[in-house]
Amino acid sequence: ASQPDSNRLIILLALATADKTIVHNYYEQALELAEKIGNKRLQSRCLRNIGGVFMHWENQPSKALVFFFKALNISDGINDKGESGRNNRIIGELYISQNDYVKAKYYLTRARKLLEEAAGDDVSICNTHERLGQVYYDLNQMDSALFFYQQAYDIGLKANVSVAIHSLIAMGRVYNRKGEHVTAMRCLRQSIEWVKAVYKLSW
Numbered sequence: 563a564s565q566p567d568s569n570r571l572i573i574l575l576a577l578a579t580a581d582k583t584i585v586h587n588y589y590e591q592a593l594e595l596a597e598k599i600g601n602k603r604l605q606s607r608c609l610r611n612i613g614g615v616f617m618h619w620e621n622q623p624s625k626a627l628v629f630f631f632k633a634l635n636i637s638d639g640i641n642d643k644g645e646s647g648r649n650n651r652i653i654g655e656l657y658i659s660q661n662d663y664v665k666a667k668y669y670l671t672r673a674r675k676l677l678e679e680a681a682g683d684d685v686s687i688c689n690t691h692e693r694l695g696q697v698y699y700d701l702n703q704m705d706s707a708l709f710f711y712q713q714a715y716d717i718g719l720k721a722n723v724s725v726a727i728h729s730l731i732a733m734g735r736v737y738n739r740k741g742e743h744v745t746a747m748r749c750l751r752q753s754i755e756w757v758k759a760v761y762k763l764s765w
Contacts (some may be wrong), residue, residue: 589615602640609633610649623656630656647677651690663697670694684721688714692729699736708736727756738744 593608598735613629616622631652637645654670657663670693677687695710711733734749 571709579644586700597724601758602636603642603645606633606637606642606649609636610652617652617659617752623660627653628657642680643676644680644683646685647673647675647680647683647690648686649673650676651686651693654690655693658693658696658700661700663701666697670697684717685725688718688721688725692725692765695729695732695736699732699739702739703738708733711736727753730756 584596584685587610593605593612595610596604609629610633613626613633616629617626630649634646634653637649650669650673652669654666654673657666670690673690674687674694677683677690691710691714695707695714697700698707698710699703711729715726715729715733718729730749730753734746734753737743737746737749
């Protein structure tokens, strides 16, 4: 791969995150460049990002899945466990949004295994645990939900405090549903303190 093409690819990916109005166009250009220079890992990332546009912004889950599975096929083909883990995770997230918890659990469990084997991306590992917690919360299996939210919180504290905050709030929701209101309030109060500390708020 030529250095100018590699640099342009990095710029396109950065522009896609900065300019939401034409994000799809930037990701497609980035994908073309990734294919031109033969970078399979970045091809996977670009395909996942394009799928994310269809999933989050255009509400077209079927189209999103096409891109997610293309990305997964590439990452599995090059045995990139980190990329495959992230691809499995977003597929699992999509199935949560469709209330298909059997498939969601399958892909998130696979994501968890791959990401832990790859190591080095604690934020993704944390998010995967949190999504598994959501699956069990939605299925009203509170003990399992709490287990995964606690795992997400513990990992998040080491990786990214803002990620841990979400898990702590989710734990509060679990305790509230279990009827353990004192513990629920303790989790929620602690999350407020974290938010104030992270974002330097004075209220």
